[in-house]
Amino acid sequence: MAMQDTCAELLLDNQLCFALYSTSLLMTKVYKPLLQELGLTYPQYLAMMVLWQGDGITVGEISARLLTDPGSLTPLLKRLEAEGLLKxxxxSADERVVELFLTDKGRALREQARAIPTCIVEASxxxxxxxxxxxxxxxxxRNSLQQAV
Known part of the structure; x- marks a missing residue:
């Protein structure tokens, strides 16, 4: 099928959004085997990085840090709890608030993850x-876009 009218502003390869999207997909593919060794998915890894930075935070705080909805984060956190990585x-001050605490296993996983950033730099x-x-x-x-929404 021949293209009748070339509209440069609508060419896929001219789109910043596609460059970001496709790069994100490939970045996740590079992470996948590294994270499989830790038993984590990429979203779980992001949550664990937040917890490794500051244990004892609330679900709302981790949700804000990851720019995600707390409701969508809850199943992920329940899986990490089932794996014994957090509690x-x-x-006690407000029962609507859930606080997250790493277990010894969750803290130990941090040491196993230390090599991942170097692997990503090498792959890049x-x-x-x-x-x-x-x-x-x-x-x-991201900050500019966040202000626009």
Missing amino acids: RIRS QQSIEQLAALKDELVAL
């Missing part, structure tokens, strides 16, 4: 400086 405890074939600059640009873009 979910209702706050970019320098640390290039990746840091790209991350800064993406964070700035």
